[in-house]
Amino acid sequence: SSELTQDPAVSVALGQTVRITCQGDSLRSYYASWYQQKPGQAPVLVIYGKNNRPSGIPDRFSGSSSGNTASLTITGAQAEDEADYYCNSRDSSGNFVVFGGGTKLTVL
Amino acid sequence: QVQLQESGPGLVKPSGTLSLTCAVSGGSISSSNWWSWVRQPPGKGLEWIGEIYHSGSTNYNPSLKSRVTISVDKSKNQFSLKLSSVTAADTAVYYCARDLNYYDSSGYYSSWGQGTLVTVSS
Numbered sequence: 001s002s003e004l005t006q007d008p009a010v011s012v013a014l015g016q017t018v019r020i021t022c023q024g025d026s027l028r029s030y031y032a033s034w035y036q037q038k039p040g041q042a043p044v045l046v047i048y049g050k051n052n053r054p055s056g057i058p059d060r061f062s063g064s065s066s067g068n069t070a071s072l073t074i075t076g077a078q079a080e081d082e083a084d085y086y087c088n089s090r091d092s093s094g095n096f097v098v099f100g101g102g103t104k105l106t107v108l
Numbered sequence: 109q110v111q112l113q114e115s116g117p118g119l120v121k122p123s124g125t126l127s128l129t130c131a132v133s134g135g136s137i138s139s140s141n142w143w144s145w146v147r148q149p150p151g152k153g154l155e156w157i158g159e160i161y162h163s164g165s166t167n168y169n170p171s172l173k174s175r176v177t178i179s180v181d182k183s184k185n186q187f188s189l190k191l192s193s194v195t196a197a198d199t200a201v202y203y204c205a206r207d208l209n210y211y212d213s214s215g216y217y218s219s220w221g222q223g224t225l226v227t228v229s230s
Contacts (some may be wrong), residue, residue: 088154
């Protein structure tokens, strides 16, 4: 299968914890990566692999995976975390890459 | 820190060919990374187009494969995208990106260009 499914929108109160999920058959074989995208900007990698953060990404961002579901957790969400979040992975065949439809995160 | 910069026409006529180039600076196109193109229609999500290794090996999105060609120019330290038979549905911001993995493509993109908007219209 070559689809990754994300909830279109999620909201979180300032300082609380939020989990954004990504589902797809390919996630049984491949770890996802997660991207934060703010309006008018290019995506920024926030989590990749099992649970790796690129340099400069706050440690409130973490990732996990179980079965066909990958999750991005933000512990203590900040106002600047309001953005669109996309997951991706290689497809089940490993021959190409697929993105999820994206989740719009609102910080209340 | 590698930097990527897309360039090319911002307007392409329907049925024509979209051509973009991604210039790489601060690093070599011949490094052991894969290089990719990703696009985003206005107000919509990200769509992977394809990738290339400096050897010339490529992988393409099956839904675009018949219209896409990605190539690499080592002498200019850049790679390029050609998308043929374009329609209004190909209107999007086009990004180039570098895979952070070495040798094997992972789909983990640690470096992105700023993106360039291409509009398909007569």
